[in-house]
Amino acid sequence: MAEENTRAQLRDAGLRVTAQRASVLEALRDQPHVTADAVARRVREQGITISTQGVYDVLDALTAVGLTRRIEPAGSAAVYEARVGDNHHHLVCRACGTIVDVDCVVGSPSCLTPAGSHGFVVDEAEVVFWGVCPGCSRLSS
Amino acid sequence: MAEENTRAQLRDAGLRVTAQRASVLEALRDQPHVTADAVARRVREQGITISTQGVYDVLDALTAVGLTRRIEPAGSAAVYEARVGDNHHHLVCRACGTIVDVDCVVGSPSCLTPAGSHGFVVDEAEVVFWGVCPGCSRLSS
DNA sequence: GTCAGAACTTGACTCATTCCAGTTACCCTG
DNA sequence: CAGGGTAACTGGAATGAGTCAAGTTCTGAC
Numbered sequence: 473m474a475e476e477n478t479r480a481q482l483r484d485a486g487l488r489v490t491a492q493r494a495s496v497l498e499a500l501r502d503q504p505h506v507t508a509d510a511v512a513r514r515v516r517e518q519g520i521t522i523s524t525q526g527v528y529d530v531l532d533a534l535t536a537v538g539l540t541r542r543i544e545p546a547g548s549a550a551v552y553e554a555r556v557g558d559n560h561h562h563l564v565c566r567a568c569g570t571i572v573d574v575d576c577v578v579g580s581p582s583c584l585t586p587a588g589s590h591g592f593v594v595d596e597a598e599v600v601f602w603g604v605c606p607g608c609s610r611l612s613s
Numbered sequence: 614m615a616e617e618n619t620r621a622q623l624r625d626a627g628l629r630v631t632a633q634r635a636s637v638l639e640a641l642r643d644q645p646h647v648t649a650d651a652v653a654r655r656v657r658e659q660g661i662t663i664s665t666q667g668v669y670d671v672l673d674a675l676t677a678v679g680l681t682r683r684i685e686p687a688g689s690a691a692v693y694e695a696r697v698g699d700n701h702h703h704l705v706c707r708a709c710g711t712i713v714d715v716d717c718v719v720g721s722p723s724c725l726t727p728a729g730s731h732g733f734v735v736d737e738a739e740v741v742f743w744g745v746c747p748g749c750s751r752l753s754s
Numbered sequence: 755g756t757c758a759g760a761a762c763t764t765g766a767c768t769c770a771t772t773c774c775a776g777t778t779a780c781c782c783t784g
Numbered sequence: 785c786a787g788g789g790t791a792a793c794t795g796g797a798a799t800g801a802g803t804c805a806a807g808t809t810c811t812g813a814c
Contacts, residue, residue, distance in 0.1 A: 488780055488791060508770075523794050528771070533792085546685035549770060563733050572731050590713050592704050594744035603735035629760060629811055649801080664763050669802070674761085690801060755814105762809070771799085778793070784786095 485537040492522045496530045500540055500554035505571045507549045545571065545600060561599040567608035574601065626678040633663045637671045641681055641695035646712045648690045686712065686741060702740040708749035715742065 478494045478501075487493065492515065499514040500506060506514070512527045522530075531552055534540040538557075544550045545564045551571060563572045619638050623630045633656065640655040641647060647655070653668045663671075672693055675681040679698075685691040686705045692712060704713045 490780070490792065492793075521794090524770095525772080525795080526793050529792070542687070544685075544687035546683070546691070550687070563731060563735065565733065566736075572733070574730070589715070589742075589744075590704060591747035592706065592713070592742070592744040593750055594704065594742050595707075596743040598741045598743065600739045600741075601730075601733070601735050602737040602739065603730075603733040606732035609734055631761065631811075633762075662763090666764080666803085667762050670761070757814090758812100760809105760811075763807085765806100766804085768801105768803075770801095773798075774796090776794085778791105780789105780791080782787105782789090 481539065485539055487533060487537060491520050492526055493530050493534070495520045495522075496527065497534065497539065497554065500534075500552055504555065504573060505543070505551040505553050507551050509549070511552065543571075543598075545569070561601065563601040563603065565605035565608055566602055567604055567611075570605050570607075572605075622680065626680055628674060628678060632661050633667055634671050634675070636661045636663075637668065638675065638680065638695065641675075641693055645696065645714060646684070646692040646694050648692050650690070652693065684712075684739075686710070702742065704742040704744065706746035706749055707743055708745055708752075711746050711748075713746075 475494065475498070478497050479489045482489045482493055482497065495515045495518050496511055499511050502514070503510075508524075508527050508531060511531065512522060512524060515522050515527070531540065531542070535542050535552070540552050540554050541556050542550055542552050543562060545562070548569050553573075555573065558575075560573050560575050563574050564570070616635065616639070619635045619642075620630045623634055623638065628634065636656045636659050637652055640652050643655070644651075649665075649668050649672060652672065653663060653665060656663050656668070672681065672683070676683050676693070681693050681695050682697050683691055683693050684703060686703070689710050694714075696714065699716075701714050701716050704715050705711070
């Protein structure tokens with residue numbers, strides 16, 4: 473059912489259903505934040521063949537229709553996540569790169585409207601919190 | 614004077630004063646957001662020789678002592694800025710990549726403390742606003 | 755002026771990501 | 785349930801930001 477669900481989701485988004493796409497989408501559901509490389513590994517573990525370019529193609533397609541989101545924390549490779557639609561942000565460990573989701577802090581999104589927008593049409597406010605995760609701070613102390 | 618100022622700033626930060634460093638720092642003052650590549654070009658235009666590696670070394674050194682800040686908007690190369698110390702954020706054009714500074718919206722930084730911090734020791738909240746700049750929105754309409 | 759070490763250079767290299775041309779296979783139509 | 789148009793995938797090569805390592809040069813303190 474989870475699998476059938478995945479296929480339906482792809483079809484509803486107007487994408488052709490392929491083994492690669494379904495498997496990539498499921499890999500993204502299993503783990504909150506995955507790199508393209510890790511996605512390739514997980515898909516192949518399922519016995520499905522996929523080329524590196526295939527991974528990027530699929531991830532781009534999924535992102536284009538809004539089924540996944542791409543985030544690119546400074547200093548590391550891009551990661552993809554299947555949690556979309558809600559306005560959540562990220563907390564990144566400076567030491568190990570671990571990424572954790574954090575819900576939008578303030579109830580109102582007013583905090584996320586720049587004061588002087590210089591004539592820009594703003595459509596998204598991305599917030600990244602930087603710090604050190606419990607595991608890493610234990611090691612360094 | 615501006616030049617003397619630059620040299621003093623380097624010395625105060627505990628860095629040796631070299632032609633390369635002074636020139637890089639001045640290049641960053643001229644323009645608000647510059648890529649490593651653009652820095653190299655500007656420095657060389659001044660008649661100063663610098664290797665690609667040298668540019669990265671200098672930028673890393675300046676960033677380490679807090680004279681500059683490195684920002685890495687998703688999808689483009691890292692850019693450096695000399696405006697540090699104040700809590701300002703960035704507005705990036707999805708079409709042309711132009712970056713504009715925006716002042717912190719809310720007076721209190723409380724808005725920038727994640728609700729559940731998962732045990733992380735957070736030291737910075739980075740906010741990036743995404744949109745389309747006036748020039749690009751004119752072209753596409 | 756001398757000298758230790760910081761700063762810089764050169765050149766090779768890594769790694770994520772993209773481009774291109776050709777092949778495969780999904781799914782709509784009849 | 786066959787055929788065909790085209791979206792999706794493959795393989796291989798290329799790009800480009802950034803890094804590593806070893807050797808040379810120059811700054812600044814004594």
